[in-house]
Amino acid sequence: MLSEAYHTLYSIALVFMGCLLALALVRTIIGPRVTDRILGVNMLGSLVIAMIAILSQMLRESYLLDVALIYTMISFVTVLVLSSVYLRKRKGRKDD
Amino acid sequence: MKEKFRKWLAGETDPLENADLAVEAYDASREEIKAREKRTRALIDQSPGTTTAVALERKTFQIFYRVVAVASCILIIGVLLFLVAHLPLYGEENARASVVSDRYVAEGVEETGAINVVAGMILDYRAFDTLGESHVLFTALVVVMILLSLDKKNTRKGLEDYYRISKDSYFDTSKDVILRGIGLFLVPCIFLFGFYILLNGQNGPGGGFSGGAVLGAGMVIFTAAFGFDHVDRFFTRKLFLFGSVAALGFYSFAKGYVFFTGGNGIENGIPKGTPGAILSGGLILPLDIAVGLVVAFTMFGFFSLFRRGRIGGNA
Amino acid sequence: MIAWIRFGLTAVLLLGGILAFAAAMLGNYRFGYVLNRMHAAGIGDSLGMLLVILSLMISVSGGMDLLKLAALIVFLWCTSPVNSHFLARIEMEGDTEYLKHIRRICGEKSTELPAETKDGDDVKKENAKETGTGHLPKNHSGKGKQARKKGKRR
Numbered sequence: 369m370l371s372e373a374y375h376t377l378y379s380i381a382l383v384f385m386g387c388l389l390a391l392a393l394v395r396t397i398i399g400p401r402v403t404d405r406i407l408g409v410n411m412l413g414s415l416v417i418a419m420i421a422i423l424s425q426m427l428r429e430s431y432l433l434d435v436a437l438i439y440t441m442i443s444f445v446t447v448l449v450l451s452s453v454y455l456r457k458r459k460g461r462k463d464d
Numbered sequence: 465m466k467e468k469f470r471k472w473l474a475g476e477t478d479p480l481e482n483a484d485l486a487v488e489a490y491d492a493s494r495e496e497i498k499a500r501e502k503r504t505r506a507l508i509d510q511s512p513g514t515t516t517a518v519a520l521e522r523k524t525f526q527i528f529y530r531v532v533a534v535a536s537c538i539l540i541i542g543v544l545l546f547l548v549a550h551l552p553l554y555g556e557e558n559a560r561a562s563v564v565s566d567r568y569v570a571e572g573v574e575e576t577g578a579i580n581v582v583a584g585m586i587l588d589y590r591a592f593d594t595l596g597e598s599h600v601l602f603t604a605l606v607v608v609m610i611l612l613s614l615d616k617k618n619t620r621k622g623l624e625d626y627y628r629i630s631k632d633s634y635f636d637t638s639k640d641v642i643l644r645g646i647g648l649f650l651v652p653c654i655f656l657f658g659f660y661i662l663l664n665g666q667n668g669p670g671g672g673f674s675g676g677a678v679l680g681a682g683m684v685i686f687t688a689a690f691g692f693d694h695v696d697r698f699f700t701r702k703l704f705l706f707g708s709v710a711a712l713g714f715y716s717f718a719k720g721y722v723f724f725t726g727g728n729g730i731e732n733g734i735p736k737g738t739p740g741a742i743l744s745g746g747l748i749l750p751l752d753i754a755v756g757l758v759v760a761f762t763m764f765g766f767f768s769l770f771r772r773g774r775i776g777g778n779a
Numbered sequence: 780m781i782a783w784i785r786f787g788l789t790a791v792l793l794l795g796g797i798l799a800f801a802a803a804m805l806g807n808y809r810f811g812y813v814l815n816r817m818h819a820a821g822i823g824d825s826l827g828m829l830l831v832i833l834s835l836m837i838s839v840s841g842g843m844d845l846l847k848l849a850a851l852i853v854f855l856w857c858t859s860p861v862n863s864h865f866l867a868r869i870e871m872e873g874d875t876e877y878l879k880h881i882r883r884i885c886g887e888k889s890t891e892l893p894a895e896t897k898d899g900d901d902v903k904k905e906n907a908k909e910t911g912t913g914h915l916p917k918n919h920s921g922k923g924k925q926a927r928k929k930g931k932r933r
Contacts, residue, residue, distance in 0.1 A: 370782055374838070377790055384797055388804050395807055403813045403869050407820055410862055411807065414824050414855075415800065418831045421851065422793075424844075425835050431669045433847040434661065437854060438678060441654060444858040445681050448688045451865040452637045455872060642864050646857055653854070 378426040385419050406450050413443030577736035578666035578745035587671075587748045591719045594672075598715060598755055601762045602708055608766060614773030638691030647689025654682035658760075665752040666745035672755030679756065680763025687764075692772065699764070700776040708761050711754040718747055789838045796830030803827060811884040814870055817863055824859040828852060 392415060396408030417436050424432035509518070568585055576584035586594050637643060662675030687695050725732040737744035768775045799822060806819025832852045839845055 370786060373786060374789075377786075377793065381793055381797055385800065388800055391804050392807070399813070401813055403866055404816070406869070407813060407817060407866055408807075410866075411803070411820050411823060414820075414828065414859075417851075417855070418796070418800070418828060421832060421835055421848065425838065430841070430844050430847070433844065433851060434669070436851055437657065437847070438674075440851065440855050440858060441678070441681060441685075444862065445684055445688075447862045447865055448637060448643075448685065451869050452688065454869050637865075640864075640868075642861055646861050650854075650857060 375426065378422055381422055382419060382426075385415055385422075389415050389419075402454055406447060406454075410443060410447060413439065413446070417443075573739055576745060576748065577739055578748055579739050580666055580668060580671075583665045583671050583748060583752075584745065587665075587751050588746070591722075591751065594751075594755065595715055595719060598712055598758050601758055602712060605708075605762045605765050608769055609775070612769045612773055636691070637688045643689050647685065651682060651686045651689065654685060655679065658682055662752060662756045663742055663749070666748045667740060667742070672752040673759055675752070676756035676759025677763060679760035680767075683760065683764040684767050687767070692768075696776050701774075704761055704765060704775055708758055711757040715751055715754045718751065722747065785837055789834045792830050792834030792837070796827050796834060799823065799827035799830060812880050814867060815884070817866055821859070821863060825856065828855055 389412065392408055392411045396405050396412070399405050399408060417439055420432055420436040420439065424430065424436070568589060569581060572581040572584050572589075573579060576588040578584040578588070658675055658678035661670040661678055662672065665671030665675070683695075683699075722732055722734075724730075734746045736746050739745075743749065765775050803819050803821075803823030806822070807816050810816045810819060829852065832848050836845055836848050839848065
């Protein structure tokens with residue numbers, strides 16, 4: 369009885385977050401500026417991390433939390449490298 | 465909103481039309497230089513004596529190249545399709561290779577000493593394939609080095625041009641105070657996590673490839689936070705090349721020894737340990753470390769080559 | 780009985796976390812400029828993740844999972860502000876026409892000087908007439924100055 373209740377709860381949560389994933393993807397496609405798209409990819413990453421954590425509890429496998437940690441790091445590296453490509457120095461301006 | 469959707473459906477809008485990316489001035493001068501090169505090449509082509517021979521050679525080479533390219537593509541696709549047609553159907557019960565896989569699953573833990581049967585398979589039963597994969601990574605890195613290295617032969621003349629390309633194409637994230645402060649705390653944690661994944665290949669999911677990828681990403685974060693000057697002190701070109709060659713050589717010799725003894729029916733004297741401990745699984749742990757090293761060096765090598773055209777060292 | 784209390788707490792916190800993520804997505808769609816959307820996305824990263832991970836920590840069985848979840852939330856909270864920082868830097872430093880976007884979203888008068896200026900009245904008014912918005916950083920492109928001079932000035 370209790371495990372069924374947990375299973376239902378986690379399933380509802382995962383389905384809802386799946387819909388949020390689709391919405392974030394639409395925002396990434398529409399967003400008129402470059403920064404909009406990087407922000408959309410970051411939000412996608414955060415949603416996926418939450419979903420993996422919930423899945424690890426649902427399936428009782430503890431190694432999925434390692435995967436969530438790695439994905440956090442990957443989204444961090446994504447924003448770092450993309451920002452270093454899209455930041456251009458303005459003329460005549462010194463760095464801090 | 466409906467108007468926008470109708471326009472998108474009909475293909476009239478350009479989704480990237482408001483993407484503001486400023487075009488720098490050096491792009492214009494690069495076009496000027498291309499135009500100049502084109503003009504000089506046209507002048508050379510028009511001079512007498514070179515026209516007919518060169519043109520004929522170019523044409524035959526083009527025709528030959530296109531014919532061979534199409535033929536080899538058709539050949540490779542044909543072979544692959546022929547192989548795929550002979551695979552068993554999806555979900556079939558009496559699959560072809562069940563004899564071998566049953567043996568792996570049933571006696572994998574005893575024979576290899578690793579709880580993670582997948583790691584036991586790719587690093588003990590089928591270690592030859594993993595050797596090939598590591599060599600593929602190394603070859604890819606060497607090819608990228610050949611194509612992307614910036615040295616005196618393929619940079620424009622004049623020091624200010626080279627300086628401008630290498631310093632202004634990418635923003636230097638290492639001058640950011642926030643990133644430096646966070647990097648001090650995060651980078652050791654990431655390396656520790658990478659080693660944890662690397663060393664636990666035989667007990668749970670992980671192993672050489674994923675651990676090496678995490679280590680490589682940790683190196684990328686370290687470079688972004690502290691700059692290339694810090695990294696150049698310890699990650700020189702010699703260390704990179706010798707490390708990769710040593711790891712691959714160790715892998716080849718260790719696995720060669722096991723093949724030799726196994727093929728001749730001799731017992732190889734490598735202890736298997738208790739399954740579940742770190743020092744278990746015979747040779748799986750050292751081979752994991754070798755593969756992880758190669759993968760980490762490859763990942764950081766790609767990043768460094770695409771960023772500045774060289775791996776370590778000075779200009 | 781205690782198991783049911785645990786389940787109730789888990790359910791409440793998890794639904795709260797999902798609501799926080801939904802609020803973040805709603806903010807992503809309603810705001811007009813990317814820097815405003817970043818505020819909304821920050822809610823998802825910090826409050827949403829905290830509630831979800833707390834709810835999972837309550838229902839976990841085993842000490843290793845608890846520590847891994849704690850490490851996950853610490854790592855995420857350390858890296859999420861740096862992401863926002865770099866996104867803001869892309870906007871403010873890479874684009875020399877950000878004033879145009881701010882005026883489009885927040886109205887024409889939002890980039891004016893405050894009405895009252897105490898000592899140094901004349902100097903500030905002169906600066907305002909010359910360069911436009913005196914309290915925002917200077918722009919080096921000449922076209923920007925012309926565009927800014929056209930805005931309403933008091």
